[in-house]
Amino acid sequence: MALVQIAGLDVVSAQVCRPRVGVWHATAMLDSDAPLALGAAATLALGSASLQGTIVRSGAPYGACSVRVVGGAGGLPQLATPKFYRGVQARAVVTDLLAAAGEKLSPTADAAALGVVLTSWTTVAQPTGAALSSLCMSLGDGVAWRVLEDGSVWIGTETWPDAAGLLVDVLDEHPDEGWRLLAMDDPTLAPGVTLDGRRVDYVEVSVESATVRIKAWEQVTR
């Protein structure tokens, strides 16, 4: 069994992008000659991590299956339903947005952020992800959202827990560009943690044959 799999199929090559704000997504070539069903739920096994997503593109034009998977139910690019609110908690807006997009709110979402009362709020017909970003900006400094490994949408203020338990070899370092190239036996590094005293903002996992490399981008600090 390969270290990385999608829908139970071994990954030949892949690029998995895990942003701190937004939706994780992956493009991959699989060890299969048949495309996967669009819209189907799929698990991306990344070492010991299981990321729950949805297949949004797939084909096998040259006898090799390529696939694109996004985190969650794949509904976050959908346009939000225009709605005006007055005197509601942010949770009401989030619930409406996610329900219309077919997504789920994570039970670990920040209750304080979701409890903020909005004097008024205007949801316009923009991609649901953009609508979530607009809302987060109004909920306070540092409030962010992203799709978690379990496919649910988390909203809250980052706590930047220490990822000291992860076994990481630093292969290359580019402080001028703000990233490090890492090797991990178990590539479970996720954004939103602190690694070696640095806040991880974006994680890019590249899989080529049996080699897995992780680019970890640091949070830009001003």
Add this chain to the structure above:
Amino acid sequence: MTDRIKAPWWALLRGAFARVDYLALYRAKVVSQSGQTLDVQPDDSRIPGLSGVPILLGLPGCEVQVQPGCYVLVGWQNGDPAQPYALLWEGGASTTTITVKAQTVNLGDEGGGFVARAEKVATELSAIKSALETHTHAVSASGTAGSVTGTAAAAGALYSPNSVAASTTKAK
């Protein structure tokens, strides 16, 4: 291109680039007014009907009461979806009242005099009328029983009118 061709073309473009800019202004129809806030329905279906939207008149100390059905522009302060506002009425908006609150309101130009207030004018005219109708003259008479002559004295001060000037509004 005619409007009949342009309209669906724009609708198609809007659909393709479905992006609503919170820093832009959008045309909206006034549904109702409560105090200095409006309930409006934007023309653009990507934006919901908004209620209790504060009116930013652009002139401090002013208030308006408009008829439903007129058009205004709506937007969001600082691009914040939590802070809608309405401003810039389209020509033809039917206004019920316009209130200007200021220490001095000059009509026409500066340097005019205070205008007379109708209710004060009416009060003073009524008081003058009453004074004219009820005043008396002292009369001194002389002569015999068949022939009396008299002289009526002046009535004296009948009534001193009060000022009818408005306190804030001048006109030239």
